[in-house]
Amino acid sequence: MSFKRITLMDVYEIVRRWHDxxxxxxxARELGYDRKTIRKYIHYCTKIGLSQKEPLPAKQWIINSLxxxxxAPQRPATAQQVLKPFLSEITQLIHDKHHPLKPKHAFEVICQRHQLNGKVSYSTFKNFYRRHVLTIDAQKITCRIESPPGKEVQVDYARVGYLYDPISKRKKVVYGFIATLAFSRHKYIEFxxxxxxxxxVNSHVHMFDHFEGVPHTVNIDNLKNGVIKPDLYDPRFxxxxxxxxxxxxxxxxxxxxKHPKDKGKVERDVQSVRQLFRKLIxxxxxxxxxxLNRRANAYLINDYGQKPHxxxxxxxYVAFLETEKPALKPLPQHPFEIAVWKQAKVHPxxxxxxxxxxxxxxxxxxxxQVWIKATAKIVKIYFQHQLIKQxxxxxxxxxxxxxxxxPNVKAALDEGLPARLQHKARLIGANFQQLVRKTLELHTFINLRNAQGLVALADKFDHQIIEKTAAFFIEHNIAVNYRLFKQKLEQMKQQQAQSIMPISQQSLQFVREMDYFCHQKS
Structure with a gap:
């Protein structure tokens, strides 16, 4: 078999399956590796103390230990380069109109003609002609394969039509998420x-909740939402x-x-689901x-699910309740937290x-190059599978x-001009000093002029108003800049002026002591 690099994440998948x-x-068959390769990594598993009888430790511990x-793998020189000069000759031998050869015999002819015995293996030759689409079109024969209960669910996406979206206020394309259990043929549909x-991912979560269990295997199409690299021997999820x-x-x-029969049970449902959508519309x-989702799944239970397949x-639906549902794995105790992953480079x-x-x-x-994992509230940053920041x-x-x-950047806060600006801010008040330091912490040199502008406002406004405004920005966690802070200062100053109403000398003539308004009966 030709060389194929295996990462630690690939090894962890082998560990999961071995532990299962x-x-x-x-x-080896499902992951596309040689059996000797699988045995080698199982040996490493036992070497670090893993056992099929004990629960698996934390994922990060397994990766670090392995x-x-x-x-470190050493990539050998590729042998397929030796066969490239003979591509047309191999093609002619296999596709000859009168005397076509099978790949195995074509390999023997090429080796004998060009003295390649011992230089190229038959496995290398097979990978070479598969890559260059040299296999002979065989007669199409269908073999129906049935799965045991709870073993497999087949998943597919299909474009089913258009529907008005009240949020965007226009008609949008509607896709159908279709999941068919291979044994009972019971389905889940989500538009x-x-x-x-x-x-x-959300549709998968809803599917498991609908089935109230989890099948052993999910057969999926090569969508980028599930499979990044659709390779037969080395898929990347x-x-x-x-x-x-x-x-x-x-x-x-x-x-x-381009092999729809690999999940033929759900492929056959695409037309039916598209027609169901049009019928409901x-x-x-x-x-x-x-x-529409509610009505579609009710149809699958009450109508489609009650007719013999x-x-x-x-x-x-009856086969699902009686046979397949008890064979499904139970749902996990805690809900799945959906995260978005993205690769990024750390800027200078x-x-x-x-x-x-x-x-x-x-x-x-x-x-x-790092990986960013973002949930609804937290961003986590990983480097080589290690959490480095959140x-x-x-x-x-x-x-x-x-x-x-x-250290030299952190020290810049407490030296030179930044230190003097913080000292001036401290004389005005604790809140203002905290606001200026927080501004400099974001990036000392980029925000230096912004901090200078804030401190310069102390010469134009009352210190009590500045301290009160700084407390407002800190309490509401508002990113501050010179113009925004000055605008708020002017607003605070105007409010303070309106709250104090001046009294003229003429008005003071009508002011009386409280006793003036107290009258006692004689």
């Missing part, structure tokens, strides 16, 4: 306006989708490119997408950008931790 009591042959015992990563699989305990089986033209002869100013915001990273990683997501444009910067 899968055989060496099954793991990194210490697995030697959605999006086909992105989050929508794909989307990290969010991989985390979903680890959380729910199922295994991902990506189908081959005709019956309920004003229905929302949520109502043409292949199995059983009613899908020690920030990474994600979703139009900047987050500081320790200075040791300047110029490095930030709470706020409304601020920049998220800065002064400890991420080298």
């Amino acid at each position: 009591q899968q055989s060496v042959s099954q793991i 990194a210490k015992v697995i030697p 959605t306006f999006k086909q992105d990563q989050q929508s794909f 989307n990290r969010t989708y991989q985390e979903l699989a680890e959380h729910y305990g199922f295994f991902i089986n990506p189908c081959r490119v 005709a019956l309920y033209p004003d229905a929302t997408i949520n109502e 043409g292949t199995t002869g059983r009613k899908p 100013d020690l920030y990474v950008q994600f979703n139009k915001k900047f987050y500081s990273v320790p200075y040791q990683y300047a110029g490095k 930030h709470l997501i706020t409304d601020n444009y920049r998220h800065t931790d002064i400890n991420d910067f080298p």
Whole structure:
């Protein structure tokens, strides 16, 4: 077999399958590795103390431990380059009109003609002719494969039509997420306006909740939302989708490119679901997408699910309740937290950008490629599978931790002009001094003029008003700049002036003591 680089994340997938009591042959077949390779990494698993009888330790511990015992791979020189000059000759031998040869015999002819015996293996030759599409078109024969209960669910996306979206106030394309259990043929359908990563993962979560269990394997198409690199021998999964699989305990089986029969049970349903969508639109033209989802799944239970299936002869929903549902894995105790992953480079100013915001990273990683994992509230930054930084997501444009910067940058806050500005701010009040320091911490030299402008306002406004305004900005966590702070100062000053009403000398003539208004009866 030709050389194929295996990463630590690939090894962790082997560990999961081995711990699940899968055989060496099954793991090798489903992941596309040689059995000797699988045995080698199982040996490393036992070497670090893993056991099939004990629960798996934390994922990060396994990766760190394997990194210490697995030697760095050495890529051998490719042997396929030797066959390239004979590409046309190999093609002619295999596709000859009168005397076509099978690949094995074509390999023997080429080796004998050009003295290649011992220089090129038959495995290399097979990979070569597969890559260059040299296989002979064989007669198409269909073999129907049935799966045991709870073993497999087949998933597909399909464009089903258009629907008015009340949020965007226009008609949008509607996609159908279709999931078919391979044994019972019971289904789950979800119509959605999006086909992105989050929508794909959300639909899986809803599917598991609908089935009230998790199948052993999920067969998916080569969508980028699930599979980044659709390669037969070395697929790369989307990290969010991989985390979903680890959380729910199922295994991902990506189908081959341009091989719809790999998940034929769900492919056959695409036309039916498209017609169901059109039927529901005709019956309920004003229905929302949520109502259509509810009606579609009710149809699958009460109508489609109660009719005998043409292949199995059983009613899908009845077969699901009686046989397949008890065989599904239980749902995890805790809900899955959907995260978005993105690769980024640490800028020279020690920030990474994600979703139009900047987050500081320790200075040791300047110029490095890192992975960003973002949930609804937290951004986590990883380097080589190690967590190096995390930030709470706020409304601020920049998220800065002064400890991420080298010592000379941190010292700049307490030396020279920045130190003098903080000293002047301290004379005005504690809140103003805290506001000026917070401004300089974001980036001392970039925000130096901004801090100078804030301190210069002390010569134009009363110190009490400045202190009160600074407290307002700190309390509401508002990013401050010179113009915004000055505008708020003027507003505070005007409010204070309006609250004090002056009294003229003429008005004072009508002022009386309180006793004047007290009358006692005689």
